Amino acid sequence: MTAIPRWADVILVPLLSLLLAFLLSGLVVLWIGENPLTALFIIVKGSVGSPYGWGYTLYYTTNFVFTGLAVAVAFHAKMFNIGGEGQATLGGLGAALVCLAVEWPHWLLAFPAAVIAAALFGAAWAAVPAYLQARRGSHIVITTIMFNFIAFALLVYLLVHVMKPPGQMAPESRPFPPGAHLPTAHEMLAWIGIPFSKSPPLNVSFLLALVACVLVWLLIWRTRLGYEIRAFGHSETAAVYAGISPVRIIMLSMLISGGLAGLMAVNTVAGEAERLLIDSVQGAGFVGIAVALMGRSHPIGVLCAAFLFGILYQGGAELEFEMPAVNREMIVVIQALVILFAGALDNMVRLPVERLFAMVRREAS
Amino acid sequence: MATVGPHLHFIKQGARLTPRSKHEGTGRELTMKTPQILTAILATAGFISGAAFAEPALIYDMGGKFDKSFNESAYTGAERFKAATGSGYREIELQSQAQREQAIRRFAEAGNNPVVMTGFAFGSALAKVAPEFPDTKFVIIDMVVDEPNVQSIVFKEHEGSFLVGYLAAETSESDVIGFVGGMDIPLIRRFACGYVQGAKAANPDVQVIQNMTGNEPTAWNDPVKGSELTKAQVAAGADVVYHAAGGTGVGVLQAAADAGILGIGVDANQNHLHPGAVLTSMIKRVDVAVEEAFTQGSNIEPGITVLGLAQDGVGYALDENNQSLISDDMQATIENLREQIIGGDIRVHDYVSDGSCPVS
Numbered sequence: 001m002t003a004i005p006r007w008a009d010v011i012l013v014p015l016l017s018l019l020l021a022f023l024l025s026g027l028v029v030l031w032i033g034e035n036p037l038t039a040l041f042i043i044v045k046g047s048v049g050s051p052y053g054w055g056y057t058l059y060y061t062t063n064f065v066f067t068g069l070a071v072a073v074a075f076h077a078k079m080f081n082i083g084g085e086g087q088a089t090l091g092g093l094g095a096a097l098v099c100l101a102v103e104w105p106h107w108l109l110a111f112p113a114a115v116i117a118a119a120l121f122g123a124a125w126a127a128v129p130a131y132l133q134a135r136r137g138s139h140i141v142i143t144t145i146m147f148n149f150i151a152f153a154l155l156v157y158l159l160v161h162v163m164k165p166p167g168q169m170a171p172e173s174r175p176f177p178p179g180a181h182l183p184t185a186h187e188m189l190a191w192i193g194i195p196f197s198k199s200p201p202l203n204v205s206f207l208l209a210l211v212a213c214v215l216v217w218l219l220i221w222r223t224r225l226g227y228e229i230r231a232f233g234h235s236e237t238a239a240v241y242a243g244i245s246p247v248r249i250i251m252l253s254m255l256i257s258g259g260l261a262g263l264m265a266v267n268t269v270a271g272e273a274e275r276l277l278i279d280s281v282q283g284a285g286f287v288g289i290a291v292a293l294m295g296r297s298h299p300i301g302v303l304c305a306a307f308l309f310g311i312l313y314q315g316g317a318e319l320e321f322e323m324p325a326v327n328r329e330m331i332v333v334i335q336a337l338v339i340l341f342a343g344a345l346d347n348m349v350r351l352p353v354e355r356l357f358a359m360v361r362r363e364a365s
Numbered sequence: 366m367a368t369v370g371p372h373l374h375f376i377k378q379g380a381r382l383t384p385r386s387k388h389e390g391t392g393r394e395l396t397m398k399t400p401q402i403l404t405a406i407l408a409t410a411g412f413i414s415g416a417a418f419a420e421p422a423l424i425y426d427m428g429g430k431f432d433k434s435f436n437e438s439a440y441t442g443a444e445r446f447k448a449a450t451g452s453g454y455r456e457i458e459l460q461s462q463a464q465r466e467q468a469i470r471r472f473a474e475a476g477n478n479p480v481v482m483t484g485f486a487f488g489s490a491l492a493k494v495a496p497e498f499p500d501t502k503f504v505i506i507d508m509v510v511d512e513p514n515v516q517s518i519v520f521k522e523h524e525g526s527f528l529v530g531y532l533a534a535e536t537s538e539s540d541v542i543g544f545v546g547g548m549d550i551p552l553i554r555r556f557a558c559g560y561v562q563g564a565k566a567a568n569p570d571v572q573v574i575q576n577m578t579g580n581e582p583t584a585w586n587d588p589v590k591g592s593e594l595t596k597a598q599v600a601a602g603a604d605v606v607y608h609a610a611g612g613t614g615v616g617v618l619q620a621a622a623d624a625g626i627l628g629i630g631v632d633a634n635q636n637h638l639h640p641g642a643v644l645t646s647m648i649k650r651v652d653v654a655v656e657e658a659f660t661q662g663s664n665i666e667p668g669i670t671v672l673g674l675a676q677d678g679v680g681y682a683l684d685e686n687n688q689s690l691i692s693d694d695m696q697a698t699i700e701n702l703r704e705q706i707i708g709g710d711i712r713v714h715d716y717v718s719d720g721s722c723p724v725s
Binding site for chain 2: 160
């Protein structure tokens with residue numbers, strides 16, 4: 001880590017990874033007989049070329065900020081939380097139950113309630129794997145991913161047998177009351193007189209995501225708990241020697257992580273669909289891992305990486321609309337390549353960069 | 366040309382619905398009355414002369430474009446429109462459940478008109494989006510959405526299922542037949558209930574084994590589970606198995622062919638998938654519905670269209686692949702039943718009307 005300067009670590013390496021991913025994706029696009037440059041143009045134009053595109057890009061960004069922060073917080077304690085998917089599923093359930101429970105008079109009441117419920121449900125879902133890790137040593141990777149399946153099965157059961165209105169065929173809850181409608185970007189910008197596209201589901205949750213970034217930064221670098229989490233993550237034995245309780249740190253970091261993952265569902269469930277759907281997480285739990293890796297577990301990095309993935313998601317959807325030869329499987333391939341390079345193959349780029357810097361340094365000295 | 370082209374294609378396809386429709390040569394009609402045909406032709410002429418024309422768009426449901434069944438049938442209709450008119454169309458396959466609203470909005474924003482979507486699961490998304498685009502026409506298949514700019518197309522699947530159920534019971538030697546549904550919803554129970562009624566009409570002692578693949582949308586695309594359920598039904602003695610399970614049905618028909626029994630296809634004509642091992646297919650003319658919607662373009666009338674046997678919206682498939690399986694006598698019997706259902710002499714109970722089935 002110390003072999004290269006910080007700017008290279010946080011900017012150069014992710015950028016090179018991204019470039020490689022795009023190059024390979026370009027080859028894939030070329031292979032199916034389309035122009036990769038046109039494809040790139042469609043992705044960029046579709047995601048940041050219009051208010052409509054921006055709205056959707058930032059909507060997806062909101063999802064990835066929450067799940068990315070969730071993974072990042074756990075990373076600081078050396079916990080690999082890959083259960084964001086399940087925690088967000090439960091978060092959605094919590095938000096939906098709250099929104100459906102009462103006829104909300106105003107969103108200013110419904111929003112905090114949904115936020116609290118989503119965070120609590122997400123945290124509760126992370127609590128069991130955290131407890132098993134802290135007390136029993138069951139590996140968190142295994143337990144969190146298993147809890148994803150349990151969460152999905154639970155949601156299907158509840159939607160099909162409990163929450164679905166009688167006679168309705170699609171497994172969805174009934175729509176939320178109008179009072180639980182969260183203001184969209186269109187409505188919020190209208191308050192200050194700026195016109196904005198009506199279509200995108202970008203809503204007040206985006207602001208919550210920005211607040212979450214600041215809070216996570218404060219937590220990790222400006223509080224005693226954050227210090228303990230980082231100390232524990234760097235060296236468990238040293239942390240124990242310093243009087244830090246591993247059980248406490250594992251539990252707290254995972255609860256915060258689960259809570260953040262749960263918040264993601266406020267955006268999709270209360271912000272967009274305004275009813276509980278079967279697939280409201282849309283894979284954001286897993287994308288969060290790549291976002292945290294790419295963002296080097298720093299809130300600013302997470303925000304940037306989340307924005308990149310937002311572009312990729314919205315641009316990918318646009319690509320599917322504009323280029324019929326690029327079907328939904330191709331979009332997944334391109335998104336997967338970026339995740340692969342940014343996340344899994346980090347060392348492939350990092351090692352040559354480190355060598356290059358070492359060489360430059362040797363020559364300089 | 367537009368009204369003739371698809372028809373020729375239809376004959377070439379060899380998937381004639383029923384002999385009667387062949388005689389009359391109007392197998393492709395929905396409920397079109399003369400003024401509507403005129404509008405359709407006028408609309409088509411409008412396309413050709415290059416007047417202000419927005420391409421129609423089609424959104425496939427989760428089963429995917431090439432599910433060999435429901436969605437593929439929609440694709441066939443869209444392609445036929447393209448071949449007949451030379452105009453293009455836009456399409457998209459959903460990546461996730463949550464993208465339904467975005468897909469509908471995107472096409473409406475881009476000016477595509479009409480926007481056609483296949484599947485009941487679009488219901489709530491369309492109900493939300495349709496009022497935002499009052500100038501765009503939407504068409505939804507298999508679901509009723511009560512908005513002033515939406516045409517809802519629903520089929521009387523119970524009528525078509527009645528006929529194939531009758532055929533199944535008549536063909537079965539073990540007096541045990543099977544049904545494999547996709548997702549357990551009232552729509553699929555409607556298929557099952559019609560099927561059982563037809564079977565019991567042929568043979569009151571016949572036993573019908575019914576299984577559903579699952580409770581959630583992935584049940585439309587799980588051929589492995591479809592195959593397992595079919596094998597279990599075969600083990601229980603079934604020798605004809607009917608599926609209404611979208612992509613899952615590919616596994617049902619495969620397992621039936623492997624076990625040496627007969628399968629019954631659904632939605633599209635699936636007789637060709639395993640020639641000689643598919644007794645017939647309960648055809649649901651999603652293709653005609655899509656083609657018709659595309660052809661009428663933005664002039665399409667909002668409202669509810671119900672397509673049954675009388676409109677040739679549903680039926681059974683008879684072609685060279687299953688000729689040897691259905692005798693002339695049998696065909697005559699089925700035709701007779703068909704006439705009786707159309708004439709109202711036989712009333713096939715619709716499961717959806719009261720949420721229950723009189724027979725099981």
